[in-house]
Amino acid sequence: MVDLSRKFDVLVIGGGNAALCAAISARQAGASVLVLEGAPKFYRGGNTRHTRNMRCAHDAATDILTGPYTEQEFWEDLQRVTDGETDEELAKHMIAESKDILGWIVEQGVRWQPSLGGTLGLGRTNSFFLGGGRAMLNALYLTAEKLGVDILYDAEVLGLEIENGMFLSAMLKQGHADVAVRAATLVAAAGGFEANIEWLKQYWGDAADNFLIRGTPYNRGSILKMLLDKGVQDVGDPTQCHAVAIDARAPKFDGGIITRHDSVVFGIVVNKHAARFYDEGEDIWPKRYAIWGRLVAAQPDQIAYIIFDSSVRNSFMPTLFPPIEAPTIAGLAARFELDPAALEQTIAGFNAAVRPGTFDHTILDDCRTEGLTPPKTHWARKIETPPYYAYPVRPGITFTYLGTRVNRQARMLMKDGRPAANMFAAGEIMAGNVLGKGYAAGIGMTIGSVFGRIAGREAAQNARN
Amino acid sequence: MHGTKILEEAGRLMTVCNSCRYCEGLCAVFPAMEMRRAFSDGDLNYFANLCHGCGACYTDCQFSPPHEFNVNVPQTLTIARAESYAAYAWPRAFSGLFVRNGLWISVIAALSVAAFIFGFAAFHDRQVLFGVHTGPGAFYKLMPHNAMAALFGGVFLYSIIALVMGVRAFWRDIGEPIGMLADPPSIWQAIKDAGQLRYLDGGGVGCVNEDERPSDLRRIYHHLTFYGFGLCFASTSVATAYHYFWAREAPYPWWDLPVVLGTLGGIGLLIGPAGLLAEKWKRDPDLVDHERMGMDVAFVVMLFMTSLTGLALLVLRDTAAMGALLALHLGVVFALFITMPYGKFVHGIYRFAALVRYARERRSPG
Numbered sequence: 013m014v015d016l017s018r019k020f021d022v023l024v025i026g027g028g029n030a031a032l033c034a035a036i037s038a039r040q041a042g043a044s045v046l047v048l049e050g051a052p053k054f055y056r057g058g059n060t061r062h063t064r065n066m067r068c069a070h071d072a073a074t075d076i077l078t079g080p081y082t083e084q085e086f087w088e089d090l091q092r093v094t095d096g097e098t099d100e101e102l103a104k105h106m107i108a109e110s111k112d113i114l115g116w117i118v119e120q121g122v123r124w125q126p127s128l129g130g131t132l133g134l135g136r137t138n139s140f141f142l143g144g145g146r147a148m149l150n151a152l153y154l155t156a157e158k159l160g161v162d163i164l165y166d167a168e169v170l171g172l173e174i175e176n177g178m179f180l181s182a183m184l185k186q187g188h189a190d191v192a193v194r195a196a197t198l199v200a201a202a203g204g205f206e207a208n209i210e211w212l213k214q215y216w217g218d219a220a221d222n223f224l225i226r227g228t229p230y231n232r233g234s235i236l237k238m239l240l241d242k243g244v245q246d247v248g249d250p251t252q253c254h255a256v257a258i259d260a261r262a263p264k265f266d267g268g269i270i271t272r273h274d275s276v277v278f279g280i281v282v283n284k285h286a287a288r289f290y291d292e293g294e295d296i297w298p299k300r301y302a303i304w305g306r307l308v309a310a311q312p313d314q315i316a317y318i319i320f321d322s323s324v325r326n327s328f329m330p331t332l333f334p335p336i337e338a339p340t341i342a343g344l345a346a347r348f349e350l351d352p353a354a355l356e357q358t359i360a361g362f363n364a365a366v367r368p369g370t371f372d373h374t375i376l377d378d379c380r381t382e383g384l385t386p387p388k389t390h391w392a393r394k395i396e397t398p399p400y401y402a403y404p405v406r407p408g409i410t411f412t413y414l415g416t417r418v419n420r421q422a423r424m425l426m427k428d429g430r431p432a433a434n435m436f437a438a439g440e441i442m443a444g445n446v447l448g449k450g451y452a453a454g455i456g457m458t459i460g461s462v463f464g465r466i467a468g469r470e471a472a473q474n475a476r477n
Numbered sequence: 478m479h480g481t482k483i484l485e486e487a488g489r490l491m492t493v494c495n496s497c498r499y500c501e502g503l504c505a506v507f508p509a510m511e512m513r514r515a516f517s518d519g520d521l522n523y524f525a526n527l528c529h530g531c532g533a534c535y536t537d538c539q540f541s542p543p544h545e546f547n548v549n550v551p552q553t554l555t556i557a558r559a560e561s562y563a564a565y566a567w568p569r570a571f572s573g574l575f576v577r578n579g580l581w582i583s584v585i586a587a588l589s590v591a592a593f594i595f596g597f598a599a600f601h602d603r604q605v606l607f608g609v610h611t612g613p614g615a616f617y618k619l620m621p622h623n624a625m626a627a628l629f630g631g632v633f634l635y636s637i638i639a640l641v642m643g644v645r646a647f648w649r650d651i652g653e654p655i656g657m658l659a660d661p662p663s664i665w666q667a668i669k670d671a672g673q674l675r676y677l678d679g680g681g682v683g684c685v686n687e688d689e690r691p692s693d694l695r696r697i698y699h700h701l702t703f704y705g706f707g708l709c710f711a712s713t714s715v716a717t718a719y720h721y722f723w724a725r726e727a728p729y730p731w732w733d734l735p736v737v738l739g740t741l742g743g744i745g746l747l748i749g750p751a752g753l754l755a756e757k758w759k760r761d762p763d764l765v766d767h768e769r770m771g772m773d774v775a776f777v778v779m780l781f782m783t784s785l786t787g788l789a790l791l792v793l794r795d796t797a798a799m800g801a802l803l804a805l806h807l808g809v810v811f812a813l814f815i816t817m818p819y820g821k822f823v824h825g826i827y828r829f830a831a832l833v834r835y836a837r838e839r840r841s842p843g
Contacts, residue, residue: 054543061539064499123681125502142680143537144499150536150689268539270496330514332496 014162016184016191020046021475022468023182023195025169025235027051028060029145029457030439031201032152033464034471036120038199039159041472046193047156048167048184050202051230055266056149056165058203059227059411059440059456062268063145064128065138066117066461067454068110076126079136083107089137089452097448105420106446109462114139117461121151133298138454169235172198174242177426178433196475197434199467200424201460204412204440205233206253207265212409215251222314224258226408229265236441239416244432245425248413248444254451255305257281258408259333260315273403274328276304277373277391279320280362281405283311286345286354288362293380293390297373302451309407316405317348319359321397327373335401344400363394411456415444422467434474436467480518483557487521490550493540500534503680505670505835506554507534512838522564523651525557526824526831532764533679536689542763555766562823565650567642574819579771582779582816589815590808596620597804606800613726619800620807622720632814639818644830657837658830666836671829674699687759698752702780703825705745709784712739728794739787746784750777776821782809 022038024031027049039045049056069086073079086107090098118124123142127135134140141148156163170190171183179198184191205211207229212220225231240246262271277297281304282288290307294300308316325335338344341359342352362384369379371393379392416437417425424432424442439460446459479485491510494500501507506528513520532551540546563575574581597606597619610618617625648658657663670676674696677684683691716735719725729735754777757770786806793802817823 125680128498128501140502141499142502143533144497144539146539147499147533147537154690263545266539266544268497270493270540326514330492330495332493 014046014164016186016193018044020044020162020193020195022046022197022199022471023048023179023193024199024201024468025050025182026058026199026201026203026439026441027056027163027165028058028201028203028439028460029063029148029152030441030460030464030467031199032057032149032156033117033120033461034199034201034436034438034468035156035161035163036152036159037465037468038472039156039161039468041469043468043472043475045156045161045468046195047161047163048169048182048193049163049165050168051165051228053165055228055230056153057146058231060145060149060460062227062266063141063148063454063457064269065134065140065454066113066457067138067452068114068458069107070111070114073136074114074139076124076139077136078126081137083111086110086137090446090455093450093452094446094448095450097450098446102418102420103446106459106462109466110458113458113461113465116465121155122148123151134453169202169238172235172238172242174239174435176433177243177424177430177435179435197436197471199422199464199471200235200239200416200435200437200441201439201464201467202235202441203231203233204253204414204443205231205236206409206412207231208233211237212253216309219309219314222406223255223309224260224262224267224271224406224408225265226256226258226267226269226271226410227265231411231440233412233414236415239424239435239437243426244435245417245427245429246414247417247442248415248448250412250414252449253412254302254410255309255407256302256410257304257308257316257318257405259331260404260406261333262406262408267408270332271408272301273318273331273405274301275318275320275324275331275403276300278324278327279318279395280359280388281307281316281318282350282355282358283316284313284350286350286358288358288386289316291386291389293388293392295390296376298453304405305407305409308405314406317350318403318405319344319355319395319400320402321395321400323393323397325401331403333403335403337399337401339398339400341395341400344402348402348404359395362388362392363396366392366394410451411440411443413444413447413449415440415442418442418445418463420466421470422463423470434471436471436474438463438467479521481557481560483553483560484518484521487525487553487557488516490548490553491516491521491524493546493548494550497540499539500537500550503533503537504529504531504676505832506550509835509838517652519651521557522561522647523831523834525554525561526647526827527676527835528554528558529674529677529828530555530764531677531679531695532685532761533691535761535764536685549763551764552766555764556769558824558827559766559769559772561647561650561827562643565643565646565823565827566819567639567646571819574816575772577771578769578820579775582772582775582812582820585816586779586782586809586812589812590805593804593808593811594801597800607797608800609795609797610799611795613728615794615799616727616803619803622726625807626717626720629811629814632811636814636817640823640826643818643823644826647827647830651831651834653834653837658833660833660837662840663833663836667829667832670832670836671825685761686756686764687761694752695756698749698756700749701745702749702753702777705742705747705749705784706780708738708742709746709787710742712736712742731791736791740791743784743788743791746780747788750781750784753777754781772821779809779813779816779820783813 021043365381365384566572
């Protein structure tokens with residue numbers, strides 16, 4: 013049993029990669045540490061459960077990385093994906109620290125493997141977790157337990173007592189009698205608010221009812237909200253979230269990575285009126301992967317259909333849910349209550365606009381449409397070989413960008429710009445500092461591990477002083 | 478559509494796993510899966526026998542129960558594996574022995590021991606059975622060597638034929654050309670993989686058994702069991718060679734090769750099965766094929782009893798207990814050999830064949 017009457021040096025709220033890295037590094041620095049994970053043990057770890065890799069800078073190839081990825085190149089990639097919406101000082105600090113994380117995380121029991129089948133494009137930049145994100149979490153939890161970190165599950169925090177930027181205690185829900193847990197410092201690593209539909213509705217209206225959440229139902233943003241309400245400075249656009257198009261048949265929560273679709277570039281995407289609405293061939297798929305959630309969210313009833321024919325049936329990763337199949341376009345339309353005539357007309361119009369070219373999905377090829385609005389600028393080929401297939405898709409929300417502002421020490425900043433006395437943040441809850449918008453594969457884990465480790469170390473030191 | 482309920486479930490799981498692939502570094506099953514987009518019954522039986530049941534993919538899976546995707550690969554493949562043993566059994570009429578296997582093995586073992594005791598008693602008077610016999614040929618006062626060799630040689634031969642027929646059925650089911658079983662590089666790779674239990678280590682940190690903490694205990698116990706069995710088998714082979722080529726009759730002095738090999742093997746065959754049984758009882762119920770628990774237990778108990786009775790015979794061979802112990806030991810060994818094609822022993826044979834196929838696939842995909 014964990015003694016909740018004592019005052020801990022460091023209280024970590026959250027249970028994912030950032031929280032565990034903070035807990036481990038604080039404990040290694042000599043602090044007593046309590047981790048409060050709001051989810052039950054099986055669902056521990058928030059979005060980390062569903063991750064698979066981390067992006068770290070390195071100057072030379074390793075056992076599992078095929079070549080160097082310099083700090084400069086990492087920085088350029090980050091600038092590109094965020095359109096410059098990043099804090100340069102923090103970002104460069106994180107990138108420099110990421111080099112050391114490659115080895116540090118292995119010391120904590122996490123094991124690497126080369127990039128997974130079907131992800132060759134990441135083989136140089138990203139290190140993959142052997143066994144995936146939950147395996148990584150299991151290793152971190154085992155290490156934390158061995159070090160003597162106290163961990164509570166189902167530990168919902170109902171309130172934070174903060175005075176003048178000074179954390180005093182957290183109110184922990186404990187059956188009938190709630191308990192005030194005291195600690196010298198706080199590390200908030202409790203993620204974003206993507207699973208809080210009511211909060212999403214503030215920005216998206218009723219459309220948010222049709223959103224699917226890719227992670228657990230426990231990422232409700234309650235800690236983030238408490239901190240912002242108590243005077244912590246915010247960062248990141250509250251209205252924005254990372255969203256991809258995922259299978260409409262996926263569960264409301266926690267469908268994870270396997271509900272994704274990589275088939276957009278091989279076909280066309282129509283809305284419930286059987287009309288196309290965006291250039292499916294705009295760019296190489298991984299670069300455009302993450303715009304389709306927002307695109308579908310903007311369509312009526314937040315539903316769309318990826319339509320392709322049997323000529324490309326095996327051109328992409330196998331999917332969890334099989335595509336709906338029909339011998340004719342009209343038959344396919346009927347399976348989704350789409351207007352058969354409208355879909356036939358859309359496809360006939362598309363086929364007529366396709367110009368001859370040499371198909372190659374690995375480059376921006378010359379297969380395109382002419383005289384069509386919107387155009388399909390690459391990989392456009394006629395949809396004419398039955399049977400025909402379709403995947404229904406909805407917006408799948410991965411994470412939100414709103415967070416708490418921090419400095420290089422991962423210390424929160426208050427609205428007046430002063431550093432908080434004893435409050436630190438790591439992971440998705442502060443990702444907006446370096447990731448103002450967009451995404452690059454594996455960067456969420458980099459933010460979590462780097463700032464988690466810093467936050468834990470700084471909090472331990474803060475607690476001693 | 479698949480042939481059985483469990484293969485239906487295995488097919489569903491492989492579809493889930495093939496769209497995830499996080500576990501591909503843990504063992505051979507997932508890379509083999511990634512070479513395919515659709516899964517025939519034969520493919521699934523191949524995966525089932527390739528799976529070593531290390532459990533790592535269950536603990537590492539974000540979709541394992543209580544998640545609604547309910548992904549439990551180790552348990553599903555364990556059940557499919559056991560069902561495949563029955564399906565490949567030769568002759569077909571005996572496949573029913575895999576149902577309530579523990580009971581069948583116990584009955585056969587009891588009958589076999591009883592038959593030896595009865596046989597010794599029927600052929601000799603009490604003085605011989607309960608007498609003290611020492612020096613070369615002591616055992617053969619109870620049963621002539623040629624009779625012993627003929628009986629056990631015959632049983633061994635039968636078991637080998639039945640096992641070969643089983644492998645043939647497996648090989649056909651998974652759709653491999655028969656010649657591929659004789660592919661030397663693949664066989665050598667499979668020998669290395671099986672010999673070190675490469676895929677019983679959770680991708681490098683050990684098996685997952687009772688909780689999420691990995692441990693190498695199952696692998697160590699299995700090594701003790703397997704190599705213990707091998708040493709015991711070598712002991713018997715050396716003794717047979719002594720008998721026929723050098724006319725040296727058992728029992729042999731304690732420092733002689735058959736006794737040394739048999740004693741070392743016997744110790745492994747005590748600790749190994751006992752450890753495996755203890756691990757089995759601790760195992761997370763979510764990973765266990767509860768219906769087939771008896772099959773697993775019966776096999777390790779038979780191995781344990783083979784060793785225990787053999788060592789007891791060694792220690793007490795110069796006393797009046799020798800006759801009874803010899804009957805007991807021979808009865809247990811007889812039962813072990815005759816039930817080899819119809820019990821857990823076959824797991825090693827099919828898994829080895831699956832490893833040969835995997836080695837072949839890795840070298841020349843498709």
